[in-house]
Each structure stands twice: as structure tokens, then as C-alpha cells.
Amino acid sequence: MKIMEFGNGKKRICLVGCLHGNEVIGMKVINRLRREGVECASVKAIIANERAISIRRRFVDTDGNRCFPGKRNGNVEERMAYRLLKEIEGYDYVIDIHSTHADMADTVIVTKRKSLNEARLRVPIKNIVLMGREIAKGHSLIDFAEKGISLEFYKKRSVKDVSMLVRQTIENIGEGKRLKTKKEVYRVTGFIQRTGRPFAIRNYRLVRKGQPLMKDGPRIVRSEDSFYPIFFGERGYKGLCMKSVKE
Ligand SMILES: [Zn+2]
Numbered sequence: 001m002k003i004m005e006f007g008n009g010k011k012r013i014c015l016v017g018c019l020h021g022n023e024v025i026g027m028k029v030i031n032r033l034r035r036e037g038v039e040c041a042s043v044k045a046i047i048a049n050e051r052a053i054s055i056r057r058r059f060v061d062t063d064g065n066r067c068f069p070g071k072r073n074g075n076v077e078e079r080m081a082y083r084l085l086k087e088i089e090g091y092d093y094v095i096d097i098h099s100t101h102a103d104m105a106d107t108v109i110v111t112k113r114k115s116l117n118e119a120r121l122r123v124p125i126k127n128i129v130l131m132g133r134e135i136a137k138g139h140s141l142i143d144f145a146e147k148g149i150s151l152e153f154y155k156k157r158s159v160k161d162v163s164m165l166v167r168q169t170i171e172n173i174g175e176g177k178r179l180k181t182k183k184e185v186y187r188v189t190g191f192i193q194r195t196g197r198p199f200a201i202r203n204y205r206l207v208r209k210g211q212p213l214m215k216d217g218p219r220i221v222r223s224e225d226s227f228y229p230i231f232f233g234e235r236g237y238k239g240l241c242m243k244s245v246k247e
Helices: 025-036 050-054 076-088 113-122 159-175
Strands: 002-006 011-017 041-047 093-100 107-110 127-130 147-154 184-192 212-216 219-222 228-230 241-246
Touching (some): 011 025, 011 159, 025 041, 025 093, 025 159, 050 076, 093 159, 113 127, 113 147
Parallel strands (some): 011 041, 011 093, 093 147
Antiparallel strands (some): 002 041, 107 147, 184 241, 212 219
16 A cells, blocks of 8 residues: 655545556556645545556455455455555545446446535536445445545546546645536446346436347347446446436
8 A cells, every 4th residue: 555645735635546456547646646736635645455456456355445444454455445444534535536447427426425415516527426335335435434435437538637637626625616517416226237248328328118238148138117327338347237317
């Protein structure tokens, strides 16, 4: 785990990258922001899973964002989680950077209503996903933060653009700035199991009840209800995609 502090301000923000070792954008963004500096906030930046980064894998022993609060004498990721929670102690804000194979618009993920308001007001990204306990079952990093925000970027997004969005978020928190841009909030209602070869669907584009989803041999699997797909195309998840409804 690598820890760096930079920036100057009353608001203290913990910025975490590479909870998943193969999502190196977090590390690149942290290095860039440290080089360029940030205004109006004190940042503690943490490159979390260096062991997984070195072997270019999502994790070594277990998914690093599903094992909080971790264990003092556990496996690689459990020890990382345990230590990370000590590091975020006393920080009101945790921003956690991820990347995804899913071709989808930039996405803010929150797991608590309390964090939803921060996502609306401070993050210059339109799509917000309220995840509840369906995915990480209360064992993700942001579940343990006072105000926790995960940011998901399609893997082809540039370090420069992602850095700018993260910087703006940090500075908006620091300045107490309130964004007035319109946000779309999607609440995750579950997963769709993958039981065949998927037809193309697009993230955040409404799938209607009865629409073909997969081809399972001769059988066409149709959607049982209408929903907005999220994370279709992500390899880190087992299912076809997440289902959501607009709030
Ligand atoms: Zn991730």
C-alpha cells in the first residue's frame, strides 16, 4: 500500500485507487494529481493493492472490494482492507476510483443515501447508481466511509479526462460548491444471470419487458421486466449485467 498526502484545505479527503489491481487508472490519476496539485482540500491518496498491480490481476486471494472490514491476519486483500479502514479513519470523504470493461458512460456509485446527496452536488458526472447491498453485500470500501463515492470509468477513458473529473470533485467538496446540473439516479434492483449468448444491449438504454436478452441453444431468453442495464460487458462480474430502475 502506498500513501501520499498533498493539497491544502480544511476538508480532508481520502482518494483511493487500485482496490482492484488491474484497474491502473486509479494509480495514474493519483500520480497526476499529486504532480499537479489540488486546491481547497487536503488529500490522502492511497494506491491500495500493490501486490495485485504487480501481477496485473484484479486481486491475489479474494476480491479487494468485497472483503471489508478485512482481517488483521487474513489473506492479502483482507489485510489490505483492514489497514485501509485504519487509514480512512477520521476522513469524512472517501473517493474510490475504478475502471470497467463495460462500455458505459462515467458512473458514480454510492451505497448509502447519505452519500447520494454528495454525489449529486459535488461530482460532475451525470449518472449516479445507488447500489444498496445487492453486489458487495455491505463489504465494499465505501460501505465503511462516512461519505463514500466510487467512480467507474470505461477503460478507454483517458487519464487526463478522468483526472480532471476527480480533481473537480475534490475541489467542489473543498469549496462546498453545489452543482446544479441535472443528474440521473438509477437504483440497482438485482443481477441478470448469464444463461446463454447475449444479444447486444446498451448500458443505460431501457430494455423492455419481453426483449430478447440471450440465446441459450435454440431458446431465446427474454427479459421478464423493463429495466436499465448497467455494467453490461464487465468481466469482473459473473452475471450478464445489473438491473436498475430510474429513481
Ligand atoms: Zn474495480
